[in-house]
Amino acid sequence: MEKTPDYAADFARDGFVILRGFYDTRTQIEPIRENIRWIIETLCHKYGVNAPTSTVDEALGPGYLALAKANREWGGEVYDAVKQIPAFMRLVCDTRNAEMFASLRKDSVPGLAAGGYGIRIDAPYEERFRAPWHQEFPAQLRSLDGIVFWTPLISVTKEHGPVEIAQSSHNEGLVPVHTDDAGIGKSGAYALQLDKEEERLGRYKRMAPLTEPGDLVLMDFLTLHQSGKNMAESPRWSIQFRYFNYADPTGIDLSWQGSFAAGRDFAKILPELVVKK
Numbered sequence: 001m002e003k004t005p006d007y008a009a010d011f012a013r014d015g016f017v018i019l020r021g022f023y024d025t026r027t028q029i030e031p032i033r034e035n036i037r038w039i040i041e042t043l044c045h046k047y048g049v050n051a052p053t054s055t056v057d058e059a060l061g062p063g064y065l066a067l068a069k070a071n072r073e074w075g076g077e078v079y080d081a082v083k084q085i086p087a088f089m090r091l092v093c094d095t096r097n098a099e100m101f102a103s104l105r106k107d108s109v110p111g112l113a114a115g116g117y118g119i120r121i122d123a124p125y126e127e128r129f130r131a132p133w134h135q136e137f138p139a140q141l142r143s144l145d146g147i148v149f150w151t152p153l154i155s156v157t158k159e160h161g162p163v164e165i166a167q168s169s170h171n172e173g174l175v176p177v178h179t180d181d182a183g184i185g186k187s188g189a190y191a192l193q194l195d196k197e198e199e200r201l202g203r204y205k206r207m208a209p210l211t212e213p214g215d216l217v218l219m220d221f222l223t224l225h226q227s228g229k230n231m232a233e234s235p236r237w238s239i240q241f242r243y244f245n246y247a248d249p250t251g252i253d254l255s256w257q258g259s260f261a262a263g264r265d266f267a268k269i270l271p272e273l274v275v276k277k
């Protein structure tokens with residue numbers, strides 16, 4: 001008999017786990033993709049951008065790229081619009097998410113981080129919105145023992161630059177950061193750089209899991225991870241949201257306050273975590 005995977009043990013050891021086929025693609029993923037297609041088609045019509053949008057793959061691929069190339073701000077309009085798709089919010093609020101959280105974090109009281117959900121559109125060779133190596137906690141706060149939920153809207157190939165994860169790096173504990181705009185105007189969470197980054201990363205094996213729609217990647221709030229470089233011809237579309245633990249002592253200390261997405265600078269809330277360069 002095949003052994004049922006012990007997700008809690010894997011997650012505790014590695015700081016991340018991949019649940020293959022966790023979501024139902026037909027009822028949970030496809031409606032989101034179709035709604036995104038409609039939004040891109042509508043914006044292409046509105047702005048007179050001539051691009052293929054009649055299938056989901058066309059719209060999310062060449063359709064989106066043509067729109068963002070004509071005017072990058074129109075790409076931003078897609079980004080802002082898609083996180084309001086009801087089928088997306090249904091996925092974020094799926095009861096199975098909080099159940100999974102509770103099964104990985106014993107005695108937790110799961111919370112869903114406000115403003116901590118969205119859909120990334122990682123366009124080929126675009127650096128500005130690429131997330132450098134980071135832990136989720138400074139960017140989100142809420143509670144120390146939170147979990148990132150990450151699930152793709154397309155088949156993620158090696159060329160798409162999958163998220164890179166430093167296996168077991170949650171064992172570093174909370175890592176101090178300094179601010180660096182990388183010379184290209186990165187801001188907020190994208191401008192935080194880990195203290196002694198190379199030295200810390202050198203201690204862990206890096207994973208870059210290839211995933212399919214329906215697969216779910218879970219990462220501990222302390223696990224070091226970064227965006228891969230997209231060198232494919234099409235954008236890498238992926239969903240992320242965060243659950244935290246109301247019962248976590250740090251969470252209670254913070255009264256579950258959020259960070260950048262909640263309009264707060266974490267450096268003012270936890271100044272001891274910021275190092276001068």
Ligand SMILES: O=C(O)CCC(=O)C(=O)O
Pocket residue numbers: 120122131136148149150163225226227228238240
């Ligand atoms: O998808 C990415 O490139 C980065 C994802 C990430 O940092 C997150 O989901 O917290």
Ligand SMILES: [Fe+2]
Pocket residue numbers: 131134135136148225
């Ligand atoms: Fe992250």
